[in-house]
Amino acid sequence: MNAIEEKCQKKGVRLTDQRKTIAKVLSESKAVYGSKDHPDVDELHKRVSSIDDKISIATVYRTVKLFEEAGILVKHDFKAGKARYEINDDHNHLIDINSGEIVEFVDKDIEELQKKIAKKLGYNLVDHKLELYGSKIKK
């Protein structure tokens, strides 16, 4: 049983065959595709179909939304149009404006600074989204 299935159980989310398959694909996503993997629903459906080709895209949509509401996945709209998903695990993204490649990073300092700024504005920081867009430095 993978991490996603465990979280489902904890939250009382019914574990169907389809959901297990989707959870499996998501859990393996990073391992197989590296840290740049942020599949959209179509891509997920493709991967899922290679295991069970009877799973409809509607189910992928429903599951992905379910997992998001359960806090298992995060949804990104790097460029609106197609949402992309990845396992919830707090970090930020740097997007290569030329290749579209996504680099993940975490930075303690920026996190602290954000909290401080929110407080100054009279808010408790609940969530944040930081995306950097850059071009590769040539050596």
Added chain:
Amino acid sequence: MNAIEEKCQKKGVRLTDQRKTIAKVLSESKAVYGSKDHPDVDELHKRVSSIDDKISIATVYRTVKLFEEAGILVKHDFKAGKARYEINDDHNHLIDINSGEIVEFVDKDIEELQKKIAKKLGYNLVDHKLELYGSKIKK
């Protein structure tokens, strides 16, 4: 002639009556609605229609895209579904998760930090998007 019209001229964007009207609405947007104003296309169309009710929503879509490509407007997808626009002027957003209210802010420190992080990852920072989500601190 407002700032948007000037930029259009500079960029060789043809100034039609419709575009002038939309530019006017956009220029006045902040003044009238305050810093929390980030209208979507529908809202823009409504405001524009009160001046000239023959302007179609297709034109608003086309114009808004045109202005964005000219660097006059920035497009936001705070929550995907409906894009929202505002005059291009670099700052960040804090979004009240309860009321949806948007607070704008700038912070030098965070800007510097972002540049540094990008560099460390091997990139030149071209653009960035920072959104904080918070809940009001009660006093």
Added chain:
DNA sequence: TTATTTGCAAACGGTTTGCCGATTA
């Protein structure tokens, strides 16, 4: 005059949903 723009309505593309038979707990 001539390239561009606009309004209209139809098309598009990602996402959601109603229905109903299938499945889970």
Added chain:
DNA sequence: TAATCGGCAAACCGTTTGCAAATAA
């Protein structure tokens, strides 16, 4: 068994686009 889920296809909704008439330069 009762509640929930999944497949299918149709609906949805924000956005884009082809076309012919109107307009800016």
